[in-house]
Amino acid sequence: MTIVKKYLEMFWVFFKIGVFTIGGGFTMIPLIEAEVVENKKWIKKEEFVDTLALAQSSPGSIAVNIAVFIGFKIDRYKGAFFTAMGAILPSFLILLFIAMFFREIKNLRAVENAFKAIRPAVVALIAASVISLSKSSKLKGKAYIIPIAIALCVAFLKVTPILFIILAAIGGNLYMHWNENNQSNGDDNVNSNKGVCHNNKIDGLYGDKIKNDNRDDYESNNEELSSGDTDSGKGENGR
Amino acid sequence: MIYLRLFLIFFKIGLFSFGGGYAMLPLIQAEVVDINNWLKISEFTDIVAISQITPGPIAINSATYIGYTVTNSIFGSALAPLGVTLPSIIIMLVIGNYFFKFQDNKYVTNAFVGLRPTVVGLVLAAMLLLINKETFIDYYSVILFVLAFIATYKFKIHPILLTLIAGIIGYIIY
Numbered sequence: 453m454t455i456v457k458k459y460l461e462m463f464w465v466f467f468k469i470g471v472f473t474i475g476g477g478f479t480m481i482p483l484i485e486a487e488v489v490e491n492k493k494w495i496k497k498e499e500f501v502d503t504l505a506l507a508q509s510s511p512g513s514i515a516v517n518i519a520v521f522i523g524f525k526i527d528r529y530k531g532a533f534f535t536a537m538g539a540i541l542p543s544f545l546i547l548l549f550i551a552m553f554f555r556e557i558k559n560l561r562a563v564e565n566a567f568k569a570i571r572p573a574v575v576a577l578i579a580a581s582v583i584s585l586s587k588s589s590k591l592k593g594k595a596y597i598i599p600i601a602i603a604l605c606v607a608f609l610k611v612t613p614i615l616f617i618i619l620a621a622i623g624g625n626l627y628m629h630w631n632e633n634n635q636s637n638g639d640d641n642v643n644s645n646k647g648v649c650h651n652n653k654i655d656g657l658y659g660d661k662i663k664n665d666n667r668d669d670y671e672s673n674n675e676e677l678s679s680g681d682t683d684s685g686k687g688e689n690g691r
Numbered sequence: 692m693i694y695l696r697l698f699l700i701f702f703k704i705g706l707f708s709f710g711g712g713y714a715m716l717p718l719i720q721a722e723v724v725d726i727n728n729w730l731k732i733s734e735f736t737d738i739v740a741i742s743q744i745t746p747g748p749i750a751i752n753s754a755t756y757i758g759y760t761v762t763n764s765i766f767g768s769a770l771a772p773l774g775v776t777l778p779s780i781i782i783m784l785v786i787g788n789y790f791f792k793f794q795d796n797k798y799v800t801n802a803f804v805g806l807r808p809t810v811v812g813l814v815l816a817a818m819l820l821l822i823n824k825e826t827f828i829d830y831y832s833v834i835l836f837v838l839a840f841i842a843t844y845k846f847k848i849h850p851i852l853l854t855l856i857a858g859i860i861g862y863i864i865y
Contacts, residue, residue, distance in 0.1 A: 472851045476749045477711045478817040482843070482850045505806035506786055508813055512779020513750035514711040520783040525791070529784065536780055540772060543747020547755035548768050550741060558740050562862055567744050569861025570854055571825070572832040576839035577850050578818040585814060589807035602812030607819035614709045616809050624805025625798055 459534045462526060465492060466519050466538025473543075474567075475574050477514030480539075482577040484518060485584065494526050497588040504585070509617045515539055693762060694770055700727070701754050701774030712742075712749030715775075719753060729761045750775050831864060 465487050473480045481504070488494050495503065503525075507517035516539055523535030550557050557563055586599065605611040700722045708715040716739060723729050730738070738760070742752035751772045758771030793799045827833060839857060842848040848856075 468851070470748075471746050472854050473748065474746050474854060475743060475821070476713060478814060480748075481814060486850050501807050501810055502803055504810045504814070505803065506783070506790060508709075508711075508810065509806075510779060510782045510786055511707060511709050512705045512782070513715075513748040513776060515748035516751070516776050517779050517783050520780050521787050524784060524787040532780070532784060532787070536776070539748070540751055540776060543745065543751045544755050544769070544772050546745055546747065547742070547752045548759060548765065550745065551756045551759035551768060555737075555741075558737065558744060563744060565865035566858035566861040568828060568832070568865050569835050569857045571821070572827060572836040573839035573853055573857035575818060575821045575826055576836050577843055577853065578814065578821065579840055580844045582811060582815045582818060583844065586808075586811045589811050591808055591811070595808060598808040599812035599815055602809055603815035603819055606813060606816035612709070613813050613816070616812065617806065620805035620809035621802035622805070624803060625801040628801040628804055 458527070459530065461492075462523060462531060463534040463538040466523075466535045467542055468538075470515070470539045470542035471546075473515060474570055477516075477518070478578060479574050480515045480518065481585075482581045484522070485581060488522060495522060497584075499525070501585055501589050505617070508613060694767060696727075697758060697761060697767060698770045698774040701758075701771045702778060705750070705775040706778035708750075712751075712753075715750050716753070719757070723757055723761070730757065734760070835860065 469480060469483045469487060472483060485497075485500065489497055489500050503518055503521050506521055507514050510517055516536060519535040519539035520532045523532035525531070526535075586596070591599065602616050606613055606616070704715055704718045704722065708718055720732075720735055724732050724735050738753055738756045741756060742749050745752055754771035754775045755768050759765070759768035761767060762770075790799070827836070835857065839853055842853055843850065
């Protein structure tokens with residue numbers, strides 16, 4: 453009974469999102485954030501950023517990709533089935549209805565006028581998402597140049613996003629490799645408080661990488677120094 | 692065998708289009724209008740317009756509509772979106788499977804260090820592309836944008852509620 457209820461809930465959340473996703477998959481991002489991350493707490497905010505990365509790295513509709521991945525994360529293949537169905541069915545049913553009976557919808561004044569106001573509101577929703585995504589990706593200082601430069605290249609120079617996804621995966625590895633080398637070449641007190649200060653400096657440029665990587669030996673000694681910093685991410689998710 | 696052809700064409704489009712629904716439209720146009728002559732270009736333009744003013748992913752919207760128009764049957768209208776979503780569903784499941792297996796792998800973790808800011812950039816790009824003359828038609832649009840931003844960012848108004856309110860406001864003021 454509860455299992456059925458859970459599947460229905462997953463289906464219903466994505467169905468609802470599907471009905472109100474206006475203007476393509478990217479519009480789904482603020483909705484998923486509100487429903488799946490904040491309301492239902494099925495995934496954490498950081499996981500949501502990773503989900504977006506995966507959804508954009510694979511072909512096809514971004515909305516469906518996100519739905520499949522989140523469903524899979526909640527409950528493997530069955531979960532993916534219900535979330536994907538939820539994301540696909542509303543637009544299928546609505547478009548089937550329009551194709552069969554209501555082809556003149558695009559000439560309807562009321563619909564047209566409603567959409568005149570919805571479009572700028574959707575841009576505002578996505579803008580708010582960009583801010584909250586950049587917060588949960590823990591960018592700091594100069595690192596903000598990276599997303600801005602990518603956005604300008606994709607939007608105005610029409611560079612394909614795939615290129616940046618490939619470069620980012622390679623770049624992330626190179627950057628971390630370089631970081632590690634720097635760390636081991638530095639003082640040998642990496643695990644002391646001095647070492648933590650050194651790490652914080654890198655953190656200042658670029659979010660949570662060190663915490664992810666050296667979580668074990670790092671967390672033990674950074675409590676007084678950077679607990680505020682490490683906990684900020686967790687706190688955000690908890691809310 | 693128009694059904695099989697329809698399915699295969701949309702499967703192919705779903706497999707080879709990166710970057711979401713908007714990236715698919717030129718591929719769909721090439722197949723449906725230029726190669727198979729199923730639709731006239733004016734019909735295709737109408738379908739794009741309808742897909743944009745209806746809820747849901749553009750890819751599924753246009754596939755459903757084209758499937759129905761080409762075959763004149765509900766079966767056809769289901770086959771096209773099935774074809775367009777199947778490759779990405781399969782690929783996402785494979786990626787998902789490997790991701791959860793290897794998410795603690797050093798190289799995967801490191802790749803995501805680079806991917807996170809990139810994703811922020813790509814969503815920002817999608818937003819920049821929406822800032823055009825079709826979205827911002829007059830001063831009302833700018834005011835609506837600012838109000839909607841404050842409502843969602845400051846007051847955490849739910850996106851669905853916000854969309855509904857915006858629709859009603861549009862109906863009243865235009």
